[in-house]
Amino acid sequence: MAKPRGEMRNYSNCLVVRQAPGQKSRALLQYCGLTFQAAIGRNGRTVLKKxxxxxxPIASMRILDGFIRGDRLKNVRSPLNLKRVHKTMLWCDAPDHASYNRPVSAPFKASHEELMRQDGLYDICIVLDWNISTRSRNRGSAIFFHLIRPGYQPTAGCVGLSLRDMQRLLPHLRKGMTLRVI
Known part of the structure; x- marks a missing residue:
């Protein structure tokens, strides 16, 4: 049988995120024949992330590692290196700071996000390689694959999944896999 025109892709190493029809902040995440509802940025997707x-961001982003709230979630299994979050763990989102789009520790005066959030979004938080391997100021920071707010409310630019669906995917996620937003 001849290959169809265009590039053949192996999606077993790739999570594909497509915007849901008619909903700019909702998406469908597909992996190995499974489809999950997801939340994306409140203003949809873009190729020119700021x-x-x-x-x-509309991009292919490698999975790097992640964080977990071990005080809230027990017996989470994943081949990923999931670091247990503690109160001093932060993520710099100040474009003019030398640590922009990097983990930092409290106390930290520049603009940042707390990784030990009270709302549960980062109880499981997978770090995606968006503006990390090669950084550019103002190109966006803290683009993660994390948990959703109730009702799949929009994210600030990340991809969000329900706890149940994230726990179903975690055993399959490996460093270097790709999350592809199209």
Missing amino acids: EGDGKT
């Missing part, structure tokens, strides 16, 4: 724009 810090604070509320958009999810």
